[in-house]
Amino acid sequence: MVATLLSIFAAFHRSEVKMSGQKEVTFIMVKPDGVQRGLVGEIIKRFESRGFQLVGCKMMSPSKEHLEKHYADLKSKSFFPGLIKYMSSGPVVAMAWQGKSVVKTGRAMLGATNPLESNPGTIRGDFCIDIGRNICHGSDSVESGKHEVELWFGEKTEDYSLCTESMIYE
Numbered sequence: 001m002v003a004t005l006l007s008i009f010a011a012f013h014r015s016e017v018k019m020s021g022q023k024e025v026t027f028i029m030v031k032p033d034g035v036q037r038g039l040v041g042e043i044i045k046r047f048e049s050r051g052f053q054l055v056g057c058k059m060m061s062p063s064k065e066h067l068e069k070h071y072a073d074l075k076s077k078s079f080f081p082g083l084i085k086y087m088s089s090g091p092v093v094a095m096a097w098q099g100k101s102v103v104k105t106g107r108a109m110l111g112a113t114n115p116l117e118s119n120p121g122t123i124r125g126d127f128c129i130d131i132g133r134n135i136c137h138g139s140d141s142v143e144s145g146k147h148e149v150e151l152w153f154g155e156k157t158e159d160y161s162l163c164t165e166s167m168i169y170e
C-alpha cells in the first residue's frame with residue numbers, strides 16, 4: 001500500500017518536473033530592421049514549427065527609456081548610443097515563447113550575435129550581415145528570459161495548453 005502510494009507520488013512529481021520544464025519562457029523580439037524587411041512571419045514560423053508556444057505578442061514602438069532598461073548591461077559599451085538609436089528607429093514585435101529549453105534553443109535558432117559568424121540555417125545566418133542590423137533578439141539565460149518577459153509584458157502573458165502538446169512532448 002505504502003509502495004503504491006510512493007510510486008503514485010513519484011510519477012506525479014516526475015510529471016510536475018516535466019511540466020515545469022515545458023513552462024520555461026524566453027523573450028524574442030523582431031527588431032526594427034526585421035520588421036521593415038518583412039521577416040516577422042518568417043521568425044514566428046520558425047518558432048511555431050519547432051513546437052514552441054507563443055504566449056505573448058505585440059507590436060510596439062518602445063521608448064528610449066524602456067530600451068535603456070532592456071539593454072542596461074551594455075550601457076558602458078561604445079556602441080550603446082547607436083544601439084538605442086537603431087532600436088528606437090521603428091516598431092518592433094515583442095514576443096514571449098514557452099517550451100522545454102526554449103531559451104537555449106531560441107538562441108541557437110537565432111544564431112551568433114554577429115551574423116557573419118552565424119551558421120546558415122539560423123535566422124541571422126540566413127537573413128542578415130551586420131552586427132548592428134541583426135534583426136532579432138533572444139534572451140541569453142533562463143533568468144534573463146523571465147526578467148525580459150516581465151519587463152516587456154508584465155503579468156500579461158497567456159496561460160493555456162496546446163492541444164498538440166502530446167504530439168510534441170513524450
Ligand code: ADP
Pocket residue numbers: 074079083112113131132133134136137138140
Ligand atoms: P545578443 O543580442 O546576441 O544577446 P548582445 O547582448 O551582446 O548580443 O548585444 C545586444 C545587441 O547589441 C546585439 O544584438 C547587436 O544588435 C548590438 N551589438 C552588439 N555588439 C555590437 C557591436 N560590436 N557593434 C554594434 N552593435 C553591437
